[in-house]
Amino acid sequence: MKVTAPVLAFAMLSLAVGGAAHAADVAVAYDDGVRAFNADDIPTFAIAEDGTVDWPTFSGFRRYHAECHVCHGPDGEGSSYAPALKTSAMRMDYYDFLEVVASGRSRVGASDNSVMPAFGTNQNVMCYIEDIWTYLRARGAGELDRGRPERRADKPEAYAEVEAQCMS
């Protein structure tokens, strides 16, 4: 097939756009005093040179292992029952991730009984979902080893205020 220049340009453009949409941007652009964000205002992790993990990401480690690990396996690694969320978090759109956690999901008509529960009314999950997200992204990006982070930052004052509001 003879490809004309404009068609080729379009194909290359859509390739570039598609590529960008799939590359997870985990770089810290700013910090609002509660947590770090990337340039698209999506929560991200902040791990210092000496390995000190920011408080929200450390919190995400704890919450993940309290609420998700029973099905999704330790350290976001996945299990025979549910997918590896360290991979999902790198692949999924943040808002799609929130939607699945809040509303749940099940494979309708599947022969295996695979159900992701809805956590939308569970404060122990929803008040910490950004934390769980940044934890999973840190795991997926290969920036955080398996297990409990050895060093963590203290809980910021502003974080404690937001947390208290959400949990009340």
Ligand code: HEC
């Ligand atoms: C009772 C078991 C169970 C628990 C607990 C659970 N999940 Fe799931 N989750 C699943 C199953 C099973 C699937 C796959 C559902 C499907 O195939 O549609 C899933 C799918 C997901 C997906 C979609 C992944 C993808 O790649 O499409 C996300 C995101 C997710 N879970 C997040 C969480 C988070 C965050 C928690 C903890 C707050 C959690 N899950 C707790 C069973 C569970």
